[in-house]
Amino acid sequence: MAALRPRQKDVAALAGVSQAIVSAVINGRANRAMRISRETEQRIWDAVRQLGYVPDPIARKLAGGQNRLLGVFTYEPTFPVQPQTSNYPFLVGIEQEAVAQNYNLLLFTQTNAPDGRRTIYTAGVNNLRLADGAILFGHQAHTDELRQLLAERYPFVFIGRRQVPGHELAYVVAAHVESGAEMVGQVLDLGHRRLAYLRSPVAIEPEQDREEGFRLAHQRRGLPVDERLIARVRPEEVTPTLVAALFAAGVTAIVTEQTGLADQARVAARELGKVAPGDFSLAALGDSMTLPLDPDLTTLIIPRQAIGARAVRLLVQRLAQAEDSAPEQIYLPCAIATGRTLAAPTAPRL
Amino acid sequence: MAALRPRQKDVAALAGVSQAIVSAVINGRANRAMRISRETEQRIWDAVRQLGYVPDPIARKLAGGQNRLLGVFTYEPTFPVQPQTSNYPFLVGIEQEAVAQNYNLLLFTQTNAPDGRRTIYTAGVNNLRLADGAILFGHQAHTDELRQLLAERYPFVFIGRRQVPGHELAYVVAAHVESGAEMVGQVLDLGHRRLAYLRSPVAIEPEQDREEGFRLAHQRRGLPVDERLIARVRPEEVTPTLVAALFAAGVTAIVTEQTGLADQARVAARELGKVAPGDFSLAALGDSMTLPLDPDLTTLIIPRQAIGARAVRLLVQRLAQAEDSAPEQIYLPCAIATGRTLAAPTAPRL
DNA sequence: CTGAAAGCGCTTACAG
């Protein structure tokens, strides 16, 4: 099928001018270096309209211009089957800001390796170069590939904090440390002094940061952290036995890395006849992507949509900057969903 | 810093061959038309490795012809804030099939008019031309724009049945008529003879088709449709009074256009002390995008993911066809979610 | 077996 597109030379011929003039007019360079009569300009736009001319982004890019294509690359499928567990809120923000910045979005679906995994480089080719720059996310990110992107100075912004030893890279991420410290600070300021912290056994960046926030809140108030009250557990390991042990150790508040652990802690405590906030306080430092979020639970809310939008703005900004300007890291604060699980400590029932 | 990326000519120079040979070797065209000595080929690969050469995908596309970009255009935001009410399932299918067909996806976010509405044409220019072809969806589709696309022979596939008087266009859609007829046929074959049909006051294409399916099932069995039992109502108008009137008219089964009306009918019937399937049968011809779908309700399930995938395949196929080949319309059957609201009619309780 | 050359559709100096 492939209808032949009109080219710049077709427009030029129809308007009776040279191709270079068409290029200048279309790119708005008309009124600067080269002044072109309003009449000529009008003829050119008429020809553009008549032929339905649209510049070829590929040719533009090759000739040195940009193509106003923003890439989106995810190591996992961009649209997982279950939207609840997905990148969806990020995409909402990315789309909104792409509209605002007048960029189109390019989803790299050609980047699948034969085994179904996604890779930026296939046979040594950087597939992202189709776009002016790209937004990356996904926990599976290969450090090797990021290093190579950095080496060839391809402009990209990561969603999420990423470390590539020896390099700095641009990213946008929730302020897990600071927001975690704020939340834990609220717990401490309510008068709690013995806080348990439940975290998962393997910690990826955001979770490391949340734990750091937990410690930071104590440190800022000159309070000690009892390392014995920090438990690395999977959700199913949060048993009544574990929770009873915490209470026995004088714990009045339980802070968890994410909502799943908090839910488990609640169930376990209830089996012991203990309820939040009457008997103990409970707060989670991460939110849940699953939709039915317990409205009672006091938890952080990760501003995913704002993060997506901010990533687009940062990328567009980088595209306009000198190639060697330092990459920026942006931390967006989380909101605190004030539930009903947080209160001042009461005297323990004996 | 970082020396300029090596080009094919650099590789050629280092290997002592012409640029064309490098291109052939790198693209594996070496052993076909042009036979190149193993030794030469080895020298070239050595040079590639030594220089860290990576072919520029942009230049490749320009020289190659098409850009293997598939556009996705929606009249509403592609990613609405609430994923439940969204195009999400279509996108899942589109992404999966784009991967299979080795195309990248282009989301048109540059197509917003100043007033925030999306239009394919801005200032007379067809923005979709950035891609080889495009998939369109959205109920707000402007017939004018579609007509113009057809006139300029731009290859596109619509998701959903669309009418443009005087033209045929390619689309993929759920087989609302046939699947509706199948569902209603099941109701009839259970022995029900007086079926009520609840539909919304304004009917867009899929809903028109469902009603047609309702009639078709009767027609095929030589059974009459009582027009007085077809009610055009909004969900809030499905009151106990209305449902009582239906029962009084001898109705033993209620079929609705979509799940919302079915939910209302159920509630209204319960107020009358009537329950499905004991007292009457209930079935819906459309499904619900909202996630907590009542598992009891017998309803059609629209194969959105399959529709998205099929649309991609159809578009790719059209791109390979002669420009004037007839557009194809594809109907995909719905699955029937067998709930618990359907049974043979019982003698009415008096 | 291999090279010189045209061309993909643009942008951008450079000449008038």
Added chain:
DNA sequence: CTGAAAGCGCTTACAG
């Protein structure tokens, strides 16, 4: 004010 021309980095006939 406007045009002729080089060039971006490739692919692909075409010619030896």
